[in-house]
Amino acid sequence: MLLGQVVLLFSLTYRAIGDGQYFLAHDDEVINYCSAILFDETGSVRAEGSINEDVSRVGQMNWYGPGYTIFYGSLRAIFGDAPYLFVWINLVLAMLTLGLVYFQNGNSENKLRMTNALAFTWQFSAYIFTYFPETLNLLVAMVLVLLLLRLNETNDLKSRSKIILIYFTVVLIFILCRVTFVFWLVALVGVSGSRKEAIRMFFLFAITLVVVLLYMKYFTAPPYAGEMQKIDKLYQFSILEFILKTGWALMRNTYYLLVSGSVEVYGLLLLMAVVALRWWKTKERILLAALLVSVTVIAALLAFYSPGPSYFLKQSDTLLPLLLAALMFSPSPSPVKSGVVLAALLIFMFSIQGIWGLIQERRVSFERFTSNAALHASLQELPAYMDEAYPVTVLWCYNEFPFGNITEALLPFSTKSQKPILYTSSVVDPSSKPEVKFQRYGKLQIDYLLSREPVTMSWIQEVHATEFYHLYKIIDNKK
16 A cells, blocks of 8 residues: 555656646745745845734744744755745655654564555645645654654663653754644653653753743744734733633634544544553553643644644644554554554545645646746846845735735845845735835834835835836835
8 A cells, every 4th residue: 555655646746746837825835935045045044024024033033933944945055946846855755754664663564554554644645745844844753753662662771861862852953943843842751761750851841841932932923823922921921811811712722623524633633532542551651652742732733823624734743653653663453553544544535635636726826827927027126126235124015916925936035145035014905005005013124115006105215116016115214
């Protein structure tokens, strides 16, 4: 089955990008794609765009932080700027994830079951064909899983300390990509060899969580989507209000998730239930570790993010290799393990149409991209009118352009002197008055205004115009 799935994925990849007609189609893909361009051209981790001038206090980064920007930007610098490069990167990362399974100790049958079950999940297969960083997250998760399994098998205190240090270091590094990797530290409580060690690991997790909250406050932009804004109540020491709002969001979003009707969501929850039952019967430490991570990650997502299936599956994808490995490499009965593989295959039967839909959506986006070739070429002229020797910020309203938010992917991200360009926008009706569309919040120094239509305001002066846009220089930042 595994060979057939790998062949299918390579076949879909050829069908998707074999003719080069592939382009991003989702708002969040814009961030990853454009951040890679900006880092490749300028070496900067500054945000490529923002909403309402919201960027991190340190470094003016986006809400993901610098990790993805550096990773994908570096690969773009090495392998070129083909729009479909992300798909090749994702496919390679996915194959590496499967290959890592065979570095685990254990019999070949369990390894084959593990790779089969993982390869037939939506989270593994679908994101290969997007511009999301989920295949990188799955690879990192598999590295952490192997370290956890090795730690669980090791009794020597010196060897355990070494593995814990490596595990902790990997988590810290990839918090720069996704802050929820901090919850993987709670797994160390589950695989602890003694009560004393479990207490030490819990305090390690708690202290690191506090550090991550401080990191988010200063090194990531305030999130626009989801319900993470209530974390500000912690910074303000409004503890009771934080608890009440978090509890209400958790209950409400749990209900919405359970009635979502998503087969893939139900598959993940069913897998958690199977692992929970096996732990109840066996008290295996690795099963407990997988449950602790899964419960804390899902609770955090439901309390602070979105219960929408597409968002939930994307943010919880790293739990799959952890839950599967805990089950496959623990002494669970063969029928249970084989049943999980069969369930993954059956769920994939419902998912394959959705995966093909993702591919077709991005091929249609390429058609829109080519139909906007003149707009793209015209926008690429912008740096010629930016003489600043420092990072530039442009105020615009993305949804007044025909390509919507995807228009950002057509923009240039470096000035003539290779300084980064950040585009900031408000989310407003494009028919609003200029004062609304181009509202300034005083958080950033705005250098230019980019408008689809001519604009007359006292604090701007036109420096360039085409049939597609008008570029104005800000002549008074106090207004």
